[in-house]
Amino acid sequence: MGYPHPSHPKETPVLSKYFGDAEARTFDGWVKRGGYEGLRKALAMGPEAVIEEIKASGLRGRGGAGFPTGMKWSFMPKGDGKPHYLVCNADESEPGTFKDREIMRWTPHGLIEGCAVGAMAIGAERCYIYIRGEFTEPWRIMSKAVEEAYANGALGANVFGSGRRIDITLHRGAGAYICGEETAMMNSIEGRRGNPRIKPPFPAQAGLFAMPTTINNVETLAATPHILVHGAAWYKGLCLSNPKSTGTKLVSVCGHVLRPGNYEITMGTPMRELLYDMCGGMRPGRTLKAVIPGGSSVPIMTAEEAESALMDYEGLVEKGSMLGSAGMIVMDDTTDMVYQIWRLAKFYAHESCAQCTQCREGTAWTTRVMERILAGKGKEADFQLLLDLADNMTGKTICVLSDSCAAPVVSGIQKFRGEFEAYMSGARQPSLAGV
């Protein structure tokens, strides 16, 4: 199976095994493929054992930060008598990332099952799945699947006769990137403006509706039933490099490769194999110039760095970038890096929630400087200005949106300075009318 093209032999299809298989979308179809076994097993094991199993598997958050999932679950207070909440982050808005969308489109019951496992583990009776506003098809499919799950006893007051209540509420976002930030997401669910909150208090202490809350990414939760069915040891064994990065990872590859799409690889797979074997390499006559490996918020890698990198949390940090959400943007030698960096900055300037000064003004200013450079009006001093703005925007705000805007600018200037200079000297024709 696979979508939009069959799985490559080098892939390890766990989550993507039924992508493209319409029957897997139904409750019966999912059960026929071994679905809901993980949830049944979890209900039999009880919360403590489930958390231990997930801890042992080495599963880490797939949304970007890579925090160990079992550990996160164990932070939830026990026996505090308060309602707990699980929030599933399905607001996949990181530019370059489109893996959660496919999970919801093809295996909605896999996500529902994962949410139920997570909710049970943290003692929550309600899980909110916050689905990105633009995801109309996944929303439709998820709505239908949740209905089916209730009808078949997989959700509700007595899940599979276990006596446990697990409810799932689907919540649609309205298209704000920042609502993918976990605390902004909680504000959004509560009906407030989607502004990130200050931590502390951390969500596990006071999150959604000021109650203990855990937020997990779609892919993270969807992986948990598989771990329970096949065992932590199996999952831990899915590792080609650093033992701290285990399991499979869906990588969304877009840009200048022959076969863009989602690829499920074992952690530690060389990026070279992913790019040149699975994705079919560059278009004829083109060479690789740069890769943004983890969604637009991570530093840009040069071709050299990318081709020698291993695809896991540590492997990419070693090369000066991050795995992030594994939304890979591949750029070949025809790419105008200055233009691409401007486009990213413009995105962040548009999406800044406007709370923190550095982000509100810094993202917009950075965009304008980039615009000026593209219009052929840049000058040498702009390097210093951009780097200084980036410094003022890094590590100083409530969330990391402004850091995310600064990262590609800094790595872009470091690695592709020549292209900036070409605009400044007039060697390259202006590509924007100007400011």
Add this chain to the structure above:
Amino acid sequence: MAEELVNVTIDGAVVSVPKGTTIIEAAKQAGVLVPHYCYHPSLPSPAVCRMCLVEVEKAPKLMPACVTTVAEGQVVHVNSATAKKARQGVLEFLLINHPLDCPICDQSGECELQDYVFQEGRAGTRYAEYAKRYNPVEDFGPDVLYVANRCILCTRCVRFMDDVAQTPVLNVSERGDRAYIGISPEQTLDHPWSGNVVDLCPVGSLISKDFLHKARAWDLDKAPSVCPGCTQGCNISIETRDDVVVRLRPRPNMDVNRHFMCDYGRLDYRWLNRGDRIEAPLVREQGRHAAVDWDVALDRLGAMLRDTAGAAVILASGRASVESLGLVRRLVDRFDVTAAVKVPIGDEAPLAGIPDLALRPERVPNLHGAELLGYTRNWEAAVRKAMAASIVIILDADLSAEDAAALATAAGQVVVLGTVADEWLRSAALVLPITNMAEENGTYVNRDLRAQRYQQAKSQPGMARPAWWVAGEVLAGPGPDGDAPSTAAEAFALIADRVPAFGGLAHGELGFGGRTLRAAEVAR
């Protein structure tokens, strides 16, 4: 139970503060001001302006001082190179779209952006190539204009309306650098306490229509005072320009009004500037008033009191001070006395987020002080009594037309200690010019029996003197006698000696925050 104390070092100064104190408050104890915009001690902290980022040793990055609580042994650097660089960055970001219209901005001179930029901002701009963001001025409500261009989005106004007034009218609209403070459609900023957003605004973005272009901040003289608007007794500052009161602003008092005052009190100050004042003592002779000097007038009053007996009635304003009410009352000690204060009644308007803070229905500041001094609020009965009394003293009371008409036919002598030259004064035997509350020192007692001092904010017109001075002089008798009080403190001491409720208190002990009277403690 003793509070647990935490020792922290802030810019080299070691302070012990209660556990849970924020760095910004601990720094105040250490004598260090951490520059800030969004933080305000009477509002929840969102930590959004990022101006108060400070270096905390062993922390991985700069920490917002407004929400970070102190820890034992913590070493904080407010003025380190790193922290200063961060602040300079914030100031630069705030300025790129801020119009430099300080010369026509009401906030100029008391603007926190101006102050901090002057203190440590960059000398020049690096944002020269671009046009500044422009948004039109918006009319938010009866007294508030929003100048969006000057806004630094600290959100103090939004939080005041959300969390303190609990009437969420304002919001942050749009995102990124397009963001501005929005107002809910079809709503206006007409909450009875909404004027506070003007004070809270650290820049000139929210401005008062009443004060618009009236004065520059540096031309104002300020006197600590107490709001004369109701029995709440909010601490205020009376601000004058060239001896004219131009605005009232709240003065922080955590026990009474925190940092706030209501719009009713704030905007009801024009009477302090009235021009139709009595400027000289007037003695009625052969059907008409003649101006005399104080010696003559005081002798006349002394004689009247000496030569009369029977019933005396005092009709007083609830705006008269403890000193004045007390000493005027003592003038008629040997009479059968009926004393009343006039108490106009209005609607109560609480400030939801602050306990025990409201615009009170009783719209005078010293009703409770008057009651402790033997005055009642039974005005009508007192007016009826006055008709037959041998002497009636009107202490700056604002008489209704009916009351004035009735008193014109009163049997006894009518003495007026007044501020404004009302028509009905024509029938009074003696008219003595006294100061209004902005022109004198004095004390009010609020509804919680808290005695609070106010200070003179402007000069008195003509020969006007405080009513306590008039009464004190008469009580001391004619001649250069040293017994007459020459300050409000001395007048207060005369009352505190004799009236148990004041328990021997002295002006000096009241300070500028006031003190709860023993009477209140006994009542509890």
